[in-house]
Amino acid sequence: MTAVLDHRFDGPASGAADAPVLVLGSPLGADGRVWDRLVPALAATHRVVRFAARGHGQSQLPPESPTMADLAADVLAMLDADGIDRFAYAGISLGGALGLTLALEAPERVERLVVCSSAACFGDPQPWHERAALVRADGMDAVAETVVGRWYTPEYAEREPDVVAATLAMLRATPPAGYAACCEAIAAYDVRQRLAGIAVPTLVLAADRDPSTPLPLAEEIAAGVPGATLTVIEDAAHLVIVEQAERVGDEMQQFLKTVQDTP
Numbered sequence: 001m002t003a004v005l006d007h008r009f010d011g012p013a014s015g016a017a018d019a020p021v022l023v024l025g026s027p028l029g030a031d032g033r034v035w036d037r038l039v040p041a042l043a044a045t046h047r048v049v050r051f052a053a054r055g056h057g058q059s060q061l062p063p064e065s066p067t068m069a070d071l072a073a074d075v076l077a078m079l080d081a082d083g084i085d086r087f088a089y090a091g092i093s094l095g096g097a098l099g100l101t102l103a104l105e106a107p108e109r110v111e112r113l114v115v116c117s118s119a120a121c122f123g124d125p126q127p128w129h130e131r132a133a134l135v136r137a138d139g140m141d142a143v144a145e146t147v148v149g150r151w152y153t154p155e156y157a158e159r160e161p162d163v164v165a166a167t168l169a170m171l172r173a174t175p176p177a178g179y180a181a182c183c184e185a186i187a188a189y190d191v192r193q194r195l196a197g198i199a200v201p202t203l204v205l206a207a208d209r210d211p212s213t214p215l216p217l218a219e220e221i222a223a224g225v226p227g228a229t230l231t232v233i234e235d236a237a238h239l240v241i242v243e244q245a246e247r248v249g250d251e252m253q254q255f256l257k258t259v260q261d262t263p
Contacts, residue, residue: 001062001064002062002070002073002074002077003054003055003059003060003061003062003074004059004060004077004078005051005052005053005054005059005060005074005075005077005078006031006051006052006056006057006058006059007032007049007050007051007052007078008032008049008050009047009048009049010039010043010048010049010050011039011040011042011043011044011046011047011048019045019046019047020045020046020047020087020088020111021046021047021048021049021079021084021086021087021088022042022046022047022048022049022087022088022089022090022256023048023049023051023075023079023087023088023089023090024039024042024048024049024050024051024089024090024091024095025051025053025075025089025090025091025092025094025095025096025098025099026050026051026052026053026056026091026092026093026094026095027092027093027094027095027117027151027238027239028053028093028094028179028182028183028186029056029140029144029147029170029171029174029179030056030167030170030171030174031050031052031056031057031170032050032051032052033170034092034167034170034239034241034242035050035241037241037242037245037249038241038245038248038249038252041249041253042249042252042253045253045256045257046088046256049078049079049082049084049087051075051078053071053074053094053095053098053178053182054066054070054071054074054178054181054182055175055177055178055179055181055182056174056175056178056179056182057174059074059178061175061177061178061181065181065184065185066181066182066184066185067185067188067189068097068098068101068185068186068188068189069101069105070185071098071101071182071185072098072101072102072105072106073105075098075102076102076106076109079109085109086108086109086110086111087109087110087111088110088111088112088113088114088256089102089103089110089112089113089114090113090114090116090252091114091115091116091118092116092117092118092239092240092241093116093117093118093212093213093238094118094182094186095116095118096115096116096117096118096119097118097119097120097122097186097189097191099113099114099115099118100113100115100118100120100191100195100198100221101189101191103198103199103200103202104191104194104197104198107198107199107200110200111200111201112200112201112202112203112255112256113198113200113201113202113203114202114203114204114205114252114255115202115203115204115205115218115221116204116205116206116240116241116248117205117206117207117210117212117213117218117238117239117240117241118213118217118218118221119213119217119218119220119221120190120191120192120195120217120220120221120224121189121190121191121192122186122187122189122213125187125188126187128183128184128186128187129183129184129187131143131180131183132179132180132181132183132184132187133180135176135179135180135183136176136177136180139176140171140172140173140174140176140179141172144168144171144172145168147171148164148167148168148171150211150212150237150238151167151212151237151238151239152164152167152237152238152239152242152243153209153235153236153237153243155235156236156237156243163242167239167242192220192224195220195221195224195225196224196225196226198224198225198226198228199226201227201255202221202222202225202227202228202229203228203229203231203251203252203255204218204221204222204225204228204229204230204231205218205230205231205232205233205240205248205251205252206218206219206230206231206232206233206240207232207233207236207237207238207240207243207244208232208233208234208235208236209235209236209237210236210237210238210240211237211238212237212238213238215232218230218232229255231251233247233248233251
């Protein structure tokens, strides 16, 4: 059963039926607001779609425990309902794992792929099951500060306390049941042995100070996906699309333009 996803279109290109579509996927516990700093530039050339994963924001949460393929099917159903066939996709963390899954499950629909601060496998499943049980029992406050503490470097957190506070509020507002369900999808997710089957042009972005998805995880994706390019962004932790928004935006725009210009 697919979930109806809360989503929005952005930018001056959103009204152009012939504009290429770019779908943006967000981290566990977050929604499309994490892309705010990048959307204005991206929407100049693309019809940008931001969504909240199942159980996040106002998105539906079916009763069964989902897999990553289920979360990807939600995205495809959302796009089908909006009459969108082919699209570029960029995702960070959980959103990046969704992108890899979409490229494997629906390669005929994904034109290009950006995978940021993510992994082909997020490690031992047991801690994810434990985190799911914790938030179901004690709510998002049980994990929110620890999670956000890993999303920004200490220097950025000191320099931009309002940004960090807004991120913390967003995480705390996430429905615990939705967060837990996606933790279980992450626990079961492992596409390491399938990376060679991805034929979509792929850019892998990693932050040099990311404690959540360290550089070796990005290197594994880049080495496994044929023709993938790896770019390391300096002086950033996990939420690199906020902390180094300008650099990430430049890399994404160049990649999307290069692929569009390829005969």
